[in-house]
Amino acid sequence: xxxxxxxxxxxxxxxxxxxxxxxxxxxxxxxxxxxxxxxxxxxxxxxxxxxxxxxxxxxxxxxxxxxxxxxxxxxxxxxxxxxxxxxxxxxxxxxxxxxxxxxxxxxxxxxxxxxxxxxxxxxxxxxxxxxxxxxxxxxxxxxxxxxxxxxxxxxxxxxxxxxxxxxxxxxxxxxxxxxxxxxxxxxxxxxxxxxxxxxxxxxxxxxxxxxxxxxxxxxxxxxxxxxxxxxxxxxxxxxxxxxxxxxxxxxxxxxxxxxxxxxxxxxxxxxxxxxxxxxxxxxxxxxxxxxxxxxxxxxxxxxxxxxxxxxxxxxxxxxxxxxxxxxxxxxxxxxxxxxxxxxxxxxxxxxxxxxxxxxxxxxxxxxxxxxxxxxxxxxxxxxxxxxxxxxxxxxxxxxxxxxxxxxxxxxxxxxxxxxxxxxxxxxxxxxxxxxxxxxxxxxxxxxxxxxxxxxxxxxxxxxxxxxxxxxxxxxxxxxxxxxxxxxxxxxxxxxxxxxxxxxxxxxxxxxxxxxxxxxxxxxxxxxxxxxxxxxxxxxxxxxxx
Numbered sequence: 001x002x003x004x005x006x007x008x009x010x011x012x013x014x015x016x017x018x019x020x021x022x023x024x025x026x027x028x029x030x031x032x033x034x035x036x037x038x039x040x041x042x043x044x045x046x047x048x049x050x051x052x053x054x055x056x057x058x059x060x061x062x063x064x065x066x067x068x069x070x071x072x073x074x075x076x077x078x079x080x081x082x083x084x085x086x087x088x089x090x091x092x093x094x095x096x097x098x099x100x101x102x103x104x105x106x107x108x109x110x111x112x113x114x115x116x117x118x119x120x121x122x123x124x125x126x127x128x129x130x131x132x133x134x135x136x137x138x139x140x141x142x143x144x145x146x147x148x149x150x151x152x153x154x155x156x157x158x159x160x161x162x163x164x165x166x167x168x169x170x171x172x173x174x175x176x177x178x179x180x181x182x183x184x185x186x187x188x189x190x191x192x193x194x195x196x197x198x199x200x201x202x203x204x205x206x207x208x209x210x211x212x213x214x215x216x217x218x219x220x221x222x223x224x225x226x227x228x229x230x231x232x233x234x235x236x237x238x239x240x241x242x243x244x245x246x247x248x249x250x251x252x253x254x255x256x257x258x259x260x261x262x263x264x265x266x267x268x269x270x271x272x273x274x275x276x277x278x279x280x281x282x283x284x285x286x287x288x289x290x291x292x293x294x295x296x297x298x299x300x301x302x303x304x305x306x307x308x309x310x311x312x313x314x315x316x317x318x319x320x321x322x323x324x325x326x327x328x329x330x331x332x333x334x335x336x337x338x339x340x341x342x343x344x345x346x347x348x349x350x351x352x353x354x355x356x357x358x359x360x361x362x363x364x365x366x367x368x369x370x371x372x373x374x375x376x377x378x379x380x381x382x383x384x385x386x387x388x389x390x391x392x393x394x395x396x397x398x399x400x401x402x403x404x405x406x407x408x409x410x411x412x413x414x415x416x417x418x419x420x421x422x423x424x425x426x427x428x429x430x431x432x433x434x435x436x437x438x439x440x441x442x443x444x445x446x447x448x449x450x451x452x453x454x455x456x457x458x459x460x461x462x463x464x465x466x467x468x469x470x471x472x473x474x475x476x477x478x479x480x481x482x483x484x485x486x487x488x489x490x491x492x493x494x495x496x497x498x499x500x501x502x503x504x505x506x507x508x509x510x511x512x513x514x515x516x517x518x519x520x521x522x523x524x525x526x527x528x529x530x531x532x533x534x535x536x537x538x539x540x541x542x543x544x545x
Contacts, residue, residue: 003298004199012199013059013081017041020066026322028070032097038090040097041066042076048100051166051175052076055107055159056091057114058083060196061219063325064156064294072321073163075104082198082297083220085113091121096128103131103172105179107158109151110138133176135162139188139305141243142216142225152219153258153294154186154305157317160326164316178312185308187247189240192260192301193231195221199297215239219260219296233267237274244306245279254286254317254329256305261295263302271302276332285309286317286329293325347417352410360543361402361409367542368395371535378531387431387531394427394435412452416443416459430467431532438463453488460484472509476532479503483540496537496544503537506530 006012017039021029032040046052055065056078065077078094080086095104104125108118115136122132139154162179170178193213194206207223208214213236214224228239255275259268268290276284286309290302307313317329368391375388398419401407408414420439423432442459446452460481469475483499507529 003197006199009200013039013079016059016062017066017079020062020324024070024324026070028322029066029324032076032093034093034097035089037087038093039079039086040076040090040094041069041079042094042098043069043071043074045071046075046098048098049102050169051102051172052095052098052100052104053107053159053162053166053175054078054091054094054098054104055155056080056086056094056118057109057111058085058220060297061294063292063323065159067325068156068159068163068323070321070323072167072319073159073323073326074107075166085111085117088117088120088124091118092124095121095125095130095132099125099130099132103133105162105166105172105175106132106134107155107162107179108134108136109155110136110148111150114151131172133172135176135179135183137183137186139183139186140216140218141187141189141247144243150218152188152190152305153256153303154188154307156258156293156326157186157254157256157288157305157307158182160321161313161316163321164319165312167319182307182313185310185313186305187244188256188303188305189216189244190219190258190260190301190303191215191228191236191240192217192224192299194262194300196261196297196299213301217301219294219299221296221299233270233274234277237271237278240304241275241278241280244304248283248306248308250283251308252285253280253283254288254307254309254313255280255284256293256307257287257289257291258294258303258305259290259292260299260301260303261292262298262300265290268302275304276334280306284332285314287332288317288329289327291327293327345421347414347421349408349414349418350411351406352408353405354409357409357412357415358402358407361398361407361415363542363545364539365395365399365402367539368392368535369399371538375531375535378529378534381528382530386428387535390427390429390431391532391535394423394432397422397426413443413447416440416446416455419443434463434467437466453484457484457488474506474509474530474533476530476536478506478509478530479533479536479540483536492540492544496540499537499540503529503533506533 028044030042030044032042052075054076055074058080060082068074069077075098076094078086078090106118108114122134125132137151137155137158138149140150140152158179161182162175165175165178191213213228215226215228217224257272272290372388372392376385379385379387416439420436424436438459441462442455445455445458464470469477471477471481479499479502482502483495486494486498
């Protein structure tokens with residue numbers, strides 16, 4: 001089954017080009033309406049007053065090449081089908097369309113189809129009296145003994161440097177020489193753990209074995225030069241950096257960190273960190289990316305391209321452009337940190353005694369501890385069966401502090417806030433946080449002068465605000481809210497009755513609005529009382545006795 005979104009496979013590239021042009025942020029791109037089989041993206045603001053810079057090749061490497069068309073980079077890009085060189089006619093039409101008296105430079109990746117088609121088009125263009133030069137990017141160092149190294153992601157750096165030279169008004173020979181110098185100064189190496197998938201293909205088998213990566217595989221999915229038995233980010237970065245550093249020595253470099261299409265932003269950031277701590281760390285002058293610049297559809301891999309710097313290259317990289325795909329270089333510097341004192345969010349309390357409050361706390365905690373198995377059994381019918389254990393764990397913590405005489409029993413605000421702090425620590429899941437919010441907000445309200453019933457209702461209000469549940473959602477709120485309202489408006493006896501009735505109503509509720517019970521069908525909920533509501537009702541009843 002295909003892994004791609006598309007409508008018509010035959011129109012996939014045309015449709016993608018239209019989308020790219022429509023979304024160009026500078027509104028400066030056009031497609032040339034020549035023939036349906038000829039796909040050319042060009043600058044809409046081009047006036048032929050400077051040397052034209054043209055590149056292109058097979059599609060599937062987006063944003064290359066059309067994403068680099070714009071002021072400061074390419075004048076036009078010629079787009080072939082997926083992983084297929086554009087035709088000679090397509091390249092020739094692009095040259096004729098954008099080339100003026102100053103001439104045209106073609107930037108070609110070192111693949112046979114691209115060399116032949118662009119080369120023949122250049123020769124034909126000369127018959128029209130046009131001046132055309134060509135440079136070939138061969139930056140891939142995966143096969144050091146290969147006389148024809150491939151052109152991969154380093155091509156984007158050549159686009160940037162050549163485009164800068166042309167924008168400066170330099171002659172065709174000068175632009176060519178600067179571009180050639182860039183070709184000779186850039187070195188790339190890639191790695192992937194999964195090769196790319198072709199749109200419309202049903203082949204789900206991966207050539208690369210699980211736990212391995214291929215080093216030096218091509219941007220069309222060609223097999224790599226070797227295999228590394230690791231997915232460790234540091235190991236892989238070090239493996240790439242070693243041969244790249246041999247090429248550049250100790251020179252200052254800009255590094256293009258290229259996502260081949262299928263690596264998450266999180267992983268690319270991690271790989272960038274590893275690069276910053278690698279053997280290149282003292283040579284890094286600029287980072288370009290991490291970003292997809294010359295991708296390979298959805299290949300789960302990345303590549304590094306190193307450019308040895310000189311003043312011209314450095315100025316070229318830093319110059320602003322108006323393109324879709326280029327990433328502004330970042331001057332490399334070690335991680336910046338700012339010292340900041342740690343906040344210790346703890347409640348400062350002074351233990352104190354109050355026999356009446358001590359009895360209430362002891363009763364409430366012991367009730368919850370005794371209810372553990374009963375509440376777990378109820379929760380097993382509608383949730384994950386741990387409500388009793390969760391509440392009991394919190395109760396045991398408070399009971400232990402009570403036994404150790406560490407509670408501020410004669411200071412209601414401190415007692416509520418300390419309870420909130422401890423419950424957040426010892427109670428698991430969302431229940432602990434919700435109860436902590438309840439007690440913390442209530443304690444703050446008491447500290448601000450509110451009466452206890454009103455303070456507890458404010459704690460409930462905050463718990464509802466952050467938790468999202470409300471009355472009728474089949475939670476402990478169905479018992480707690482009516483109980484607290486009755487306590488405020490009447491007395492403890494009324495609160496006990498309200499809590500009991502509220503808990504009983506949950507057994508008739510056909511749908512839970514919050515918590516794990518919200519994922520349970522109504523047949524399993526019918527007749528089962530919410531365990532949290534039962535806990536509230538039982539605590540109120542025990543206190544009343």
